[in-house]
Amino acid sequence: MNRVDLKIVLLGNATVGKTSLMERYVHDTFNDSRPYQNMEGRDHIQINAVKIMLQTIGTVFAAKRVQVNDVSLVMGIWDTAGSEKYDAMTRTYYRGAKAAIVCYDITKSNTFQKAKYWVRELRSIEENCKVYLCATKKDLCDAGLASDNPDLHNAVERYANGTxxxxxxTSSKTGENVVELFDEIIQDFVSNPENLQQAEEKLVLSRKSERRYCCALS
Incomplete structure (x- = not known):
């Protein structure tokens, strides 16, 4: 998978659950690698291949091939570090991103304040990137752990509407709304004809490169 059609960056504080979100979507696992139940994508989106590797210090990269009707796409997901010492590195991954998932811990209001910072910074650098706000760890609320700010969800909804x-x-532990989030990103991407045209051009170039490589080996 040398090409990436749909570049996605995961942003947010350390420990908000960005890596767990990616692992749940890419590998169907949560921490102890046990598969979870009831994760169903839309019928017309088919997963064809998965690959994950360590990209560099503080950042993990995963690539996933998806089939949307008759369109084959390669989704590249960059899971960026959330600590301040990696902020400068994180900014380098904004360029060319078609979508950004900005995460915050549903039980910690300070992580939402930092999420708003990531949204502002991202839009100042890559203004055409679509932003998806992701509340993580819903399972903690379901288990009875209250947020440190009772008005947090209402504040988040007002912010999302205004921006x-x-x-x-979502919950990466149970899988709730994880596939739905990524499916929405895919649907938004393919609804833009320009994105599909660019993906087709990348596919043609990739096939030409493969043919040249095969000829060189023969």
């Missing part, structure tokens, strides 16, 4: 960002409340 035209789509909000998803």
């Amino acid at each position: 035209q960002t789509k909000l998803f409340v």
Whole structure:
């Protein structure tokens, strides 16, 4: 998978659950690698291949091939570090991103304040990138752990409406709304004809490169 059609960056504080979100979507696992139940994507989205590797210090990269109707796409997901010492490195991954998932811990209001910072910074650098706000760890609330700010969800909804960002409340432990989040990103991407044209051009170039490589080996 040398090409990436749909570049996605994961942003947010350390420990908000970005890596768990990616692992749940890419590998169907949560921490102890046990598969979870009831994760169903839309019928017309088919997963064809998965690959994950360590990209560099503080950042993990995963690539996933998806089939949307008759369109084959390669989704590249960059899981960026959330600590301040990696901020400068994180900014380098904004360029060319078609979508950004900005995460916050549903039980910790300070992580939402930092999420707003990531949204502002991202839009100042890559203004055409679509932003998806992701509340993580819903299972903690379901288990009875209250947020440190009772008005947090209402504040997040007001912010999402005011900034035209789509909000998803997720749990990587149970899988709730994880596939729905990524499916929405895929649907938004393929709804833009320009994105599909660029993906087709990348596919043609990739096939030409493969043919040249095969000829060189023969």
